[in-house]
Amino acid sequence: MNAFFISWKNIKKNRLSSSLSILLIAFGVALLSILLQFNKQFTEQFEKNQAGIDLVVGAKGSPLQLILNSMFHVDAPTGNIKIEDAAFLFNPKNPFIKASIPLSIGDSYKTFRIVGTTTTFVEWYDASIKEGRFWAKALEVVVGHAVAQELNLHIGDTFFSSHGFNEGDLAHDEGAPFRVVGILDQSGTVADKIILTSTESIWKVHESHHHDANNITAHKDDHDHHDHHSGHDHDHEYEHEIKEGAYAQSSNTTHNDSISALSEIEALLGQPEKDITSVLVKFHSDKKRAIPVINMPRNINENTPIMATAPSYELNKLLANVASVLKALSYLAIIIAVVSALSMFISLFTKLKERQYELALMRVSGGSPLLLSIYIITEALIIGFIGFVIGLFLAHIALLFLSAMLNSQFHYSLDAFRFYKEEYFLGIGTLVISLIAALIPAIKAYHTDIIKSLQ
Amino acid sequence: MFHTKDVRFKYTEGPSFFYPDFSCEKGESIVILGKSGVGKSTLLYILGGLLKPNHGEIWINGIDCAPLTGKKLDHFRGKHIGIVFQKSHFISSLTVEENLHFTRKLAGLTKDRKRIHTILERLAIPHKKNEFPENLSQGEQQRFSIARALVTHPQLILADEPSSALDDENCQLMIDLLKEQAEEDEASLAIVTHDYRLSHLFSNKIEL
Structure with a gap:
């Protein structure tokens, strides 16, 4: 019965708010991942097809x-x-x-x-x-x-x-x-x-x-x-x-x-x-x-x-245009990521109030203040991780459809099952954002006043 | 057994309390009576290791727990003291059985299914072990609170106003249950209350 188990149980209990946080994170991750894949694979195809033509x-x-x-x-x-x-x-x-x-x-x-x-x-x-x-x-x-x-x-x-x-x-x-x-x-x-x-x-x-x-x-x-x-x-x-x-x-x-x-x-x-x-x-x-x-x-x-x-000139112009669209979309993805972090923060913070009895009880039963923070942080990390995995899954499924669409129209395809190391960074980023969202609730949990909470 | 010696406490910007010395043997019980504002709850928190006295000694099972701090105090509290609160508190995301496992885990004790089963049997709620606490009736929740306090096999069981919301009949039942359980576990039972109905139920009593 470790921190993971307790936090997981709590996530399951608060299905609605947990799902909302997970969904928001998943959307942010999916959008960023799709943009990343698009950018990488298209640049790659562009480069390959330049074939040294001047x-x-x-x-x-x-x-x-x-x-x-x-x-x-x-x-x-x-x-x-x-x-x-x-x-x-x-x-x-x-x-x-x-x-x-x-x-x-x-x-x-x-x-x-x-x-x-x-x-x-x-x-x-x-x-x-x-x-x-x-x-x-x-x-x-x-x-x-x-x-x-x-x-x-x-x-x-x-x-x-x-x-x-x-x-x-x-x-x-x-x-x-x-x-x-x-x-x-x-x-x-x-x-x-x-x-x-x-x-x-x-x-x-x-x-x-x-x-x-x-x-x-x-x-x-x-x-x-x-x-x-x-x-x-x-x-x-x-x-x-x-x-x-x-x-x-x-x-x-x-x-x-x-x-x-x-x-x-x-x-x-x-x-x-x-x-x-x-x-x-x-x-x-x-x-x-x-x-x-x-x-x-x-x-x-x-x-x-x-x-x-000269293709280099024309393609650079085209890529610059595409890049600015991708940039605009990535801003949108970042906004979604921030909103998801905020939603997680709000959810953890408001739940903290409901949970103050539980936290105090854990302290009474011998739990250290740090342990309470660990539970809160673990919960955020689990939510972040699930959101990331679902986001990645959604992105690659979307790529599969996009690829099929592109293929039928232009005979160009995307490899939906290729993973870039940037996607792992995206995972780390999600966990960091989750950690940040959990920081204040975790500090507050650390300072749970047992007596006040139990009165 | 436990005894206190010369315990004093002062709130930073509030009243000071001087408590009489008292003791309670293994398997026996004591009731601490007092009206509101005499520092009853404060004493309960001091005995429970939740508040640190400014002065004095609190001996539980041969250890003076007054000077303990931090992790040591957390451990001591988890392992040697069981508290039955006035309201039933529990981890709502865990089932009855999981709550009891978790309480033992927090106290640094090993997993002990048998102990949990025995306690639930003694409190007549073994069939509720897979229920979430919020689905229990009020009476069952109270029993569950006692189970939670007992599951670590503590030397001292503290009960905070256990009877205040109960009618005479249930009050008697509740006190009998607590006494019986403390006796069976050879723990000392200390009840802190303003309910003077309890006065005649205990031979060992102090009034603040």
Whole structure:
């Protein structure tokens, strides 16, 4: 029959006021925990998906929209750009640009976005082929880990894409379907949630609205052939540098049977009049602070029909906005915490008056003054602890729902069962607040005047 | 047994009291009678170790408890003195049995189910052990108060106005019960009261 037992009995006896205190603490803890989780997990996802990208180039419009669309695969594209307008970004002679990859966004399959790009994309997002291989020709796709799981896609499966990002959007069901040739392993990045294919595949799907599929393939092959051997404005030195230089790393990867990054870019540049959505650019790490690099977005924006924007700048702006909202909410949570501490204090203090006989009786029966304080403090700590545990539970259940909601809408999810060390600090904080709330009642209990109380 | 010697007490801004010496043997009882304001309750608190006399000795079971302070006094009180208050006091969140366990625990004594069972049997409320005290009838609550005072096996049982709210018949029953229990435990019983009905029930009495 220790302090815990006695205090617990008393909490049980005063169910109503105890529950109120517990509930208030739980709400405060839950709100703080949700905010913490949100902040941590979103920042983490933001960072992971930045993939070292220094510049996003696309059609003129909202810079943030361009970044959200091209890096995080939410929101609609700002429009399309001509390859010829962005060709300079793929020039390996550019001393500042380390590598660039094209993106063609606009189609989806069962709400999962199909992105036409090069195989380098997968490297940038630290993913790799888990099963199968990269695409070798048009209409072959590699699906992200989450996509394969949720849609139960396997190697060899075929599907038709739809135009747009929503379930009921117009289907591209004429011509040949897409065929799954590879599945990515889990990277924890946006690569998990998209379907990757060559840029050519995207063009092909859109062309097939006007042509018979077989004809298109033939036409395409012809076209490629033509590109390689015709008198297109090809600089041989340039071609050589492409082979040896920036894109050589891509061909070193494990996908032997895939088309090399070199020929992917080459094929792209061979069709300058075609459209892509955007280009992701990485600068050489030692030249990120060079004046031309810093000025590059402005130069592009002022001198070309396309728009360039630095994700670090736009995302910092966005995160600052999110942070201010989170801050406002955390103030609310702190107010709830203070109110809960106050409620506990009031409850303990008023109960003290009712309990003065009991406390005096404990003293008469041999209990020391300190023991009475210990009972009061133990009671507060138990209430605080229960409130904390319930709060944490509520927060993680709420995260589970939030995650499901986000997943269905944006294919982003939160790990509801991840615990951060800050949450343990939150626990310690709750206990400290409970202790503070119990301090005055405990001191008062310590000074219980036995005789006055029993009269 | 217990006896007092030359006990004096003065409130800081109030009256002083000089008490006569008296004693009570094991298993015997004494009634301390007095009208209001003669320092009856003060004496009860002094005997109970709740107030410290300015002067004098209070010997309980061979120990002078007057000089004891702090933890030592708390322990002594818990272990050797049982007090039956005029009103029934109890820990409302604990059952009858838990209250008795807790009283022993506060006195620093070990858990003793048998003792608790025996006491409840003697007071004819063993069937109430799992009840919360507030659910007991007034008579049962009074018995429970006695049980609480007895559970530590004290040398001295102090009763504060045990009969004041009772009619003649119940007054007699209550006093008999207290005497009987004190006798059985070989404890000294001291009743402090202004109820002169008790005068003829005790051979050992002092009037303040």
